[in-house]
Amino acid sequence: MMKQTELATFAGGCFWCMVQPFDEMPGIERVVSGYTGGTVENPTYEQVCSNQTGHYEAVQITFQPDVFPYEKLLELFWQQIDPTDAGGQFFDRGESYKTAIFYHSAEQERLAEQSKVKLQESGKFSKPIVTEIIPASVFYPAEEYHQDYYKKNSAHYNRYKTGSGRAKFIEDHWKNNDGKKDIIQSLTPMQYEVTQNNGTEPPFRNEYWDNKEEGIYVDIVSGKPLFSSTEQYDAGCGWPSFTKPIDEEEVDEKMDFTHGMVRTEVRSKTADSHLGHVFNDGPGPNGLRYCINSAALKFIPKNELAEKGYERYSVLFD
Structure with a gap:
């Protein structure tokens, strides 16, 4: 009997840093880096990161909801980003690096809105949560060299995650010291x-x-x-x-x-x-x-x- 799967799509800034947190979790079958939310068919990395197409860098996750529910994906997503930054993420600026949750169903929209309200009311951040919640649209996989970047180029990936400020932000804001x-x-x-x-x-x-x-x-x-x-x-x-x-x-x-x-x-x-x-x-x-x-x-x-x-x-x- 085949296990039921669903799609989840998240934009969290540079997609290199949004694969590893999900990739090794139980019930996650695939994590693909790509582009979504724009107006141009088959955009290239150069077009997207220069803000020519309206696309977000994003990851699309194929998951088994009975093993790793969508609520858990949302929780993990929030813990990778600065949800109060409307202009990008860390030292990556521009619309292609903004954060967003792209929902694939009415239930995903409901859960995403609920989790956003819960995060705002938690008081963890004094500024408003600005991450958008948007209907999913066409998702274009990124070029092959971007896929599983944390595995293919682990040394550069780790330097980038640290140098961009993401690693310190996660440590400072998401750890219960x-x-x-x-x-x-x-x-x-x-x-x-x-x-x-x-x-x-x-x-x-x-x-x-x-x-x-x-x-x-x-x-x-x-x-x-x-x-x-x-x-x-x-x-x-x-x-x-x-x-x-x-x-x-x-x-x-x-x-x-x-x-x-x-x-x-x-x-x-x-x-x-x-x-x-x-x-x-x-x-x-x-x-x-x-x-x-x-x-x-x-x-x-x-x-x-x-x-x-x-x-x-x-x-x-x-």
Whole structure:
């Protein structure tokens, strides 16, 4: 039986930065960069970004609403943008970089309007929310070199996201630092040492190194999903090992030169927790081994996902 899919279309400034947040989420089948809302057929990137055609840079998402509902897409969309900027996004200026939600149905319009009102009333921003809510129109896929840019040119993508000001804006406006402080104060000494002081717990004497139960692992501080038991394997090292994260957007990699070694550290993006390290000796298709401290993780069993608010990740175990 084929799973039902729908389309969602969002403009959030440079479309390079609007793919990765959605791409790795459960229930997302495809994210395409392109142009919409203009008056010229088959526009080129040069025409659009020079504001000659009236198009917005946008992404069109094919998703399974029973796995990742439209409401969740809207929530994730808002967290990538400055919704109070009417002239573009960050250092990209002009109509092609304005933000908009392009609805494909009356229900999408209702949910979009509802989410916009909710954001305005939340008080998160003192200025008005100016993101437009517009009927969807013809969507033209962008040139191939723009598709999945964060994968094809990851170094340039990361420099751009930081240099444009987007990364800092997201950190400053969408992270709950007060809640993080409260949670950090409740950590056990080992959890604190690992996540806040870049420590390492003893091998073979930690909670999840030989866990065989199905479920997901979330950040002990932020609660953000990080890894799934479907990608866990016994690497013989004494720590939980995974071939890939659930959401690559939530995992940062940094060079680590401590202890006379050159390694790649793994940190969680939302909480900036130290998680462990990633090595190039894994069994998966990418050849990676994410060696993670149990103390940085909290395990959510498969049968508790709905109860704990992680129901959409049940699809990982179908």
